[in-house]
Amino acid sequence: MSERxxxxxxxxxxxxxxxxxxxxxxxxxxxxxxxxxVRGNKENLRAARQHTGFAFLELDISxxxxxxxxxxxxxxxxxxxxxxxxxxxxxxxxxxxxxxLRDTFMTxxxxxxxxxxxxxxxLAFSSTSAVYGDHGSIAVHEDxxxxxxxxxxxxxxxxxxxxxxxLSEAALDNLxxxxxxxxxxxxxxxxxxxxxxxxxEKTPHELRVLGNGTxxxxxxxxxxxxxxxxxxxxxxxxxxxxxxIGPEDxxxxxxxxxxxxxxxxxxxxxxxxxxxxxxxxxDIPRFRYAVDKIQALGWTPVCTxxxxxxxxxxxxxxxxxxxxxx
Amino acid sequence: MSERxxxxxxxxxxxxxxxxxxxxxxxxxxxxxxxxxVRGNKENLRAARQHTGFAFLELDISxxxxxxxxxxxxxxxxxxxxxxxxxxxxxxxxxxxxxxLRDTFMTxxxxxxxxxxxxxxxLAFSSTSAVYGDHGSIAVHEDxxxxxxxxxxxxxxxxxxxxxxxLSEAALDNLxxxxxxxxxxxxxxxxxxxxxxxxxEKTPHELRVLGNGTxxxxxxxxxxxxxxxxxxxxxxxxxxxxxxIGPEDxxxxxxxxxxxxxxxxxxxxxxxxxxxxxxxxxDIPRFRYAVDKIQALGWTPVCTxxxxxxxxxxxxxxxxxxxxxx
Numbered sequence: 001m002s003e004r005x006x007x008x009x010x011x012x013x014x015x016x017x018x019x020x021x022x023x024x025x026x027x028x029x030x031x032x033x034x035x036x037x038v039r040g041n042k043e044n045l046r047a048a049r050q051h052t053g054f055a056f057l058e059l060d061i062s063x064x065x066x067x068x069x070x071x072x073x074x075x076x077x078x079x080x081x082x083x084x085x086x087x088x089x090x091x092x093x094x095x096x097x098x099x100x101l102r103d104t105f106m107t108x109x110x111x112x113x114x115x116x117x118x119x120x121x122x123l124a125f126s127s128t129s130a131v132y133g134d135h136g137s138i139a140v141h142e143d144x145x146x147x148x149x150x151x152x153x154x155x156x157x158x159x160x161x162x163x164x165x166x167l168s169e170a171a172l173d174n175l176x177x178x179x180x181x182x183x184x185x186x187x188x189x190x191x192x193x194x195x196x197x198x199x200x201e202k203t204p205h206e207l208r209v210l211g212n213g214t215x216x217x218x219x220x221x222x223x224x225x226x227x228x229x230x231x232x233x234x235x236x237x238x239x240x241x242x243x244x245i246g247p248e249d250x251x252x253x254x255x256x257x258x259x260x261x262x263x264x265x266x267x268x269x270x271x272x273x274x275x276x277x278x279x280x281x282x283d284i285p286r287f288r289y290a291v292d293k294i295q296a297l298g299w300t301p302v303c304t305x306x307x308x309x310x311x312x313x314x315x316x317x318x319x320x321x322x323x324x325x326x
Numbered sequence: 327m328s329e330r331x332x333x334x335x336x337x338x339x340x341x342x343x344x345x346x347x348x349x350x351x352x353x354x355x356x357x358x359x360x361x362x363x364v365r366g367n368k369e370n371l372r373a374a375r376q377h378t379g380f381a382f383l384e385l386d387i388s389x390x391x392x393x394x395x396x397x398x399x400x401x402x403x404x405x406x407x408x409x410x411x412x413x414x415x416x417x418x419x420x421x422x423x424x425x426x427l428r429d430t431f432m433t434x435x436x437x438x439x440x441x442x443x444x445x446x447x448x449l450a451f452s453s454t455s456a457v458y459g460d461h462g463s464i465a466v467h468e469d470x471x472x473x474x475x476x477x478x479x480x481x482x483x484x485x486x487x488x489x490x491x492x493l494s495e496a497a498l499d500n501l502x503x504x505x506x507x508x509x510x511x512x513x514x515x516x517x518x519x520x521x522x523x524x525x526x527e528k529t530p531h532e533l534r535v536l537g538n539g540t541x542x543x544x545x546x547x548x549x550x551x552x553x554x555x556x557x558x559x560x561x562x563x564x565x566x567x568x569x570x571i572g573p574e575d576x577x578x579x580x581x582x583x584x585x586x587x588x589x590x591x592x593x594x595x596x597x598x599x600x601x602x603x604x605x606x607x608x609d610i611p612r613f614r615y616a617v618d619k620i621q622a623l624g625w626t627p628v629c630t631x632x633x634x635x636x637x638x639x640x641x642x643x644x645x646x647x648x649x650x651x652x
Contacts, residue, residue: 094496097442101435105485109427116423133491145471147484148491148566155492159431159485165459165474166481170420240474 006030008078008120010061010111011085013040015188016126016180016222018048020082023226025051032074034067036060038103039088039189061085062106064113071114080122080233083111088190090130090153100156108160112167121173124233127161128180129244129289130154141290142179142242168239175239178229181246181289184309185222186316192254193313196261197321206270207262213255213273216286218246221309224301231299243297246289252306260307264314332356334404334446336387336433337411339366341514342452342506342548344374346408349552351377358400360393362386364429365414365515387411388432390439397440406448406559409437414516416456416479426482434486438493447499450559453487454506455570455615456480467616468505468568494566501565504555507572507615510635511548512642518580519639522587523647532596533588539581539599542612544572547635550627557625569623572615578632586633590640 007024011017012033017040024031030053033045037058048054057074061067071078087093087103108125115123132140133148149155161177168175188194199207228245236243255273262269303309333350337343338359343366350357356379359371363384374380383400387393397404413419413429434451441449458466459474475481487503494501514520525533554571562569581599588595629635 097435097438109423112423131488143471145469145473146568147471147473147488148568149488150492150495152489152492155485155488158488159481162457162473162475162481162484162488163478166476166478169476242472242474 005079006032006077008032008034008081010034010081010083010107011040012048012056013037013042013044014084014088015044015185015190016183016225017082017084018044018187019185019222019226020084020229021045021048021054023230025053029053031055032057032078034059034061034070035085041187041189044187061110062102064106064110067110068114068117071118078118078120080124081111081115081120082124083108084126086126086157087153090151093152093156097152100152104153104156105159105163108163112163115167116171121171123164123167123172123174124176124229125160125164125178126180127177128154128157129246129287131158131161131179137286137288139288139290140244142244142293165240172239174237174241176229176233176236177240177242178232179242179244180220180225182217182219183222183225184219184313186313186320187222188313188317192257193261193310193317196258197265197317200261200266200269201321204266204269206272207258207266208272209254209258209274211254211274211276213253213258214277215254216251217254217306218249218251218287218289219306219309219313220245220247220301221303221312224303224309227301228294228299231297232294235297243294244289244291245294246291247301247303247306247309248291249305250288252310256307257310260310260314264311265318331405332358332403334358334360334407336360336407336409336437337366338374338382339363339368339370340410340414341370341511341516342509342551343408343410344370344513345511345548345552346410346555347371347374347380349556351379355379357381358383358404360385360387360396361411367513367515370513387436388428390432390436393436394440394443397444404444404446406450407437407441407446408450409434410452412452412483413479416477419478419482423478426478430479430482431485431489434489438489441493442497447497449490449493449498449500450502450555451486451490451504452506453503454480454483455572455613457484457487457505463612463614465614465616466570468570468619491566498565500563500567502555502559502562503566503568504558505568505570506546506551507570508543508545509548509551510545510639512639512646513548514639514643518583519587519636519643522584523591523643526587526592526595527647530592530595532598533584533592534598535580535584535600537580537600537602539579539584540603541580542577543580543632544575544577544613544615545632545635545639546571546573546627547629547638550629550635553627554620554625557623558620561623569620570615570617571620572617573627573629573632573635574617575631576614578636582633583636586636586640590637591644
């Protein structure tokens with residue numbers, strides 16, 4: 001892709017979206033960001049707003065007609081859409097199915113309509129390992145079946161993928177489906193580390209953990225994720241390009257994450273565990289992820305383990321929080 | 327399931343829905359039907375309306391709040407929901423994505439909300455072979471991947487499956503996913519035979535066929551389909567039960583269907599073919615279907631071939647049309 005292309009990023013003020021905006025601007029592209037600031041954070045766009053190549057619109061893109069109309073006013077040719085807007089709080093979506101319907105699925109439906117309306121032929125989408133559902137101890141690869149997601153979050157991401165593969169048949173040159181693992185780092189708006197730090201701010205003497213702490217999950221540091229998706233879009237040029245993205249190891253225990261967080265943020269806190277092997281309905285206690293395909297493309301993460309990623313992410317978030325309170 | 331259970335059938339006035347209503351009533355169950363008569367037909371419920379065990383409500387169930395409220399007024403415990411309401415016109419959904427969104431996906435989302443609201447623990451859903459997308463010459467079995475549907479129809483059916491597998495994790499005892507083939511027979515409201523007969527009514531001297539006639543697809547007669555789904559619900563009792571349903575052969579050519587229709591309905595018509603190997607975007611020219619799983623359950627279709635099913639269906643539809651015009 002040549003420089004000065006126009007990239008539309010949905011969820012631009014979110015955790016991963018804002019990091020992507022910064023990387024695209026640094027690479028010389030023009031970036032048009034949209035976000036409704038429900039989970040996104042204005043602070044995340046501070047660097048981007050200094051940049052002449054950046055434009056932004058506050059908008060809830062689950063309103064399809066409003067999204068289509070807004071782009072008509074903006075004008076100009078969009079070369080690529082990066083659709084990252086979504087609900088990112090899996091357990092909130094379990095309590096109320098309307099959240100994932102609106103924020104994950106309807107935003108995708110709107111993006112598809114925008115592609116049809118404005119002739120956008122390149123689309124990158126942040127899907128998730130949660131589309132696979134629970135395959136037990138099997139390492140899931142991109143072509144595994146069946147796909148029976150067990151959370152509304154995973155369901156509405158799979159629904160979104162389906163919406164986009166059908167779109168691609170009729171109207172796209174390239175569709176990139178990234179199946180993200182748990183991604184961690186600075187600017188996070190959710191996730192286990194974020195929750196633990198929040199809890200410790202409220203009750204510095206104890207950390208209550210959902211579940212018994214034996215859940216084991218792979219974690220990827222956000223910089224490594226961005227390297228991966230930028231590489232995929234550069235090198236994978238089939239009509240549909242679907243990639244698992246994740247670390248090489250099988251993950252880190254929730255128990256270990258709790259200990260790292262306490263060690264770095266609040267040394268005297270006592271850690272209290274629940275009795276369940278799952279944190280919530282839709283949570284998968286153990287998850288193994290095949291990443292041969294992305295590795296074959298030439299990607300290796302800088303953080304060599306899930307544990308290292310967790311340590312780096314806790315450092316970044318502790319430092320952000322102390323900056324805010326300073 | 328004991329007799330006198332209450333079964334809710336969505337799409338009750340549709341092609342397959344109305345046949346199902348009749349079979350459930352004959353088996354001694356009480357049936358509550360809903361339909362918005364967009365594709366369903368009042369005439370299809372003539373027999374059911376004579377039955378004391380049958381109640382009916384005209385309603386567009388894509389309006390979730392209206393559906394939930396309507397059942398509150400009706401009262402009574404629903405034992406099983408058979409969700410058959412959907413857009414059935416694949417090419418119409420290709421021209422306007424909003425049709426499959428509303429009539430296929432949002433109806434399913436509403437059904438899931440009804441299950442949550444009223445504690446319905448058994449749900450049967452008419453999915454489709456179109457969730458698989460194009461796997462070329464491979465016979466697709468239930469566990470194949472990836473699932474990249476190429477029509478909005480297939481996409482919104484896969485989206486519906488995902489919505490329901492997530493529901494099942496939290497709130498169902500049994501979910502049955504039937505992946506239907508092309509189903510044909512009397513009362514059809516769409517499909518290739520229906521279209522051909524419609525065309526011949528307008529231009530009795532010629533039949534224009536979309537595509538070059540070499541598309542080959544499996545067809546199942548509606549009575550055989552009903553045997554299959556009733557057997558699955560009786561015998562398959564996992565939490566998620568997913569079954570391909572189809573004939574044993576690889577199908578019949580569109581060219582053969584055209585000749586059978588002309589032979590039975592309008593002997594002097596000339597058949598004119600297009601040049602494409604697909605009838606429309608999202609159409610899959612050849613499709614092979616693995617049905618070992620349903621066969622292992624003890625099901626064999628009475629119609630032993632797709633061709634026999636086509637002949638029987640053309641007879642039924644020609645006879646219905648002559649009844650109407652008499």
